[in-house]
Amino acid sequence: xTPMPSITHSPQKGFSLIESLVALLVLSVGLLGLAGxxxxxxxxxxxxxxxxxxxxxxxxxxxxxxIELSEKGGELTESDVESVRDDWRDDWMHQAGxxxxxxxxxxLPGMNDADITCDLSDNVCVISVRWVEGRFDEQDDESRFDxxxxxxxxxxxxxxx
Numbered sequence: 408x409t410p411m412p413s414i415t416h417s418p419q420k421g422f423s424l425i426e427s428l429v430a431l432l433v434l435s436v437g438l439l440g441l442a443g444x445x446x447x448x449x450x451x452x453x454x455x456x457x458x459x460x461x462x463x464x465x466x467x468x469x470x471x472x473x474i475e476l477s478e479k480g481g482e483l484t485e486s487d488v489e490s491v492r493d494d495w496r497d498d499w500m501h502q503a504g505x506x507x508x509x510x511x512x513x514x515l516p517g518m519n520d521a522d523i524t525c526d527l528s529d530n531v532c533v534i535s536v537r538w539v540e541g542r543f544d545e546q547d548d549e550s551r552f553d554x555x556x557x558x559x560x561x562x563x564x565x566x567x568x
Contacts, residue, residue, distance in 0.1 A: 454540060458552060460515045461536040465554035468495045468523055468534045476558050483527055483558070492523040519549070530558040 471491045476483055500518055517539040525532040534554040 454550075457515060457517075457538060457540060457550065460513060461518075461538065461550075461552035462554070463513065464499050464515060464518075464521065464536050465534040465552060467499070468492070468521075469532070469554060469556040471495055472523070472525075472532055472556060472558060481560075483525070483530075485525075485527070488523060488525045488527075488532070492521075495523070496521050530560055532556045532558065 468491070471494070472483070472488070475487050475491050479487060499515070500521060515536070515538050518536065519539060520535075520537040522535045523532055524535070532555070534556065536552045536554075538550055540548060540550055
């Protein structure tokens, strides 16, 4: 009888199935990490936009107070401040879609309160804008932006003392 030829196995070349699955797992974890970073970036961008709009809204109130002070000859009363606050709140909190030209006004989605508190003896006003960031945070999470304005005491000389 003739002996059977022995079969020799050559070393494996290429990837095995397990190596491919491990590589796929590592790639998947990396892609999930990138997706998480993208979401965090979008959240931060949205939050920064809202704070910027809140700053614009508060600055507008401060400018309206300066105008009212100028029109009243340098003396503001509580009723003057209330009038400015009411007009300012109506303009910013009750915007309903595009204007007559089709332009969309800047607004702060989720804005639920805005107030002006003045100490007229010191000519210092605190303007507060509050909103709910309902896009990413819990609905009860309220953000607040406070803007402090010192009105000039003597508007005729231009000094702010």
